[in-house]
Amino acid sequence: xxxxxxxxxxxxxxxxxxxxxxxxxxxxxxxxxxxxxxxxxxxxxxxxxxxxxxxxxxxxxxxxxxxxxxxxxxxxxxxxxxxxxxxxxxxxxxxxxxxxxxxxxxxxxxxxxxxxxxxxxxxxxxxxxxxxxxxxxxxxxxxxxxxxxxxxxxxxxxxxxxxxxxxx
Numbered sequence: 026x027x028x029x030x031x032x033x034x035x036x037x038x039x040x041x042x043x044x045x046x047x048x049x050x051x052x053x054x055x056x057x058x059x060x061x062x063x064x065x066x067x068x069x070x071x072x073x074x075x076x077x078x079x080x081x082x083x084x085x086x087x088x089x090x091x092x093x094x095x096x097x098x099x100x101x102x103x104x105x106x107x108x109x110x111x112x113x114x115x116x117x118x119x120x121x122x123x124x125x126x127x128x129x130x131x132x133x134x135x136x137x138x139x140x141x142x143x144x145x146x147x148x149x150x151x152x153x154x155x156x157x158x159x160x161x162x163x164x165x166x167x168x169x170x171x172x173x174x175x176x177x178x179x180x181x182x183x184x185x186x187x188x189x190x191x192x193x
Contacts, residue, residue, distance in 0.1 A: 124163030
């Protein structure tokens, strides 16, 4: 099913309708193009944020389907690196997800086999490994669990291709 849940990160093309593997937003897109749009390097060192976080967070509409993309400082443990992780907001995803590259940048010795606790913009939240056989094996997703916990308010400006994420 296209244009629903995590699969709307792809652009429908005639080849997709014929059963070919869809062209996804790749990790390299986050390193190169998205870093320029968000004006911060993907997975660069970030300053840890106090409990509760800094709000609102501003981001962009990114990719062929104009998905909300925000940069949030993320840390696995108190003494582990804090890095700038770019998250696609996915209200259809039940939980937050990180890919192997993000887990590595966050100082995880190995990718956790099950959900692990992370601090995302000063908020403690469980994160899972992205489905490695899915359409986004290395693209971080900010899921409904985080958005619900924060009573998030998402403002989208399609004219300017920007987003703002606040909590109420």
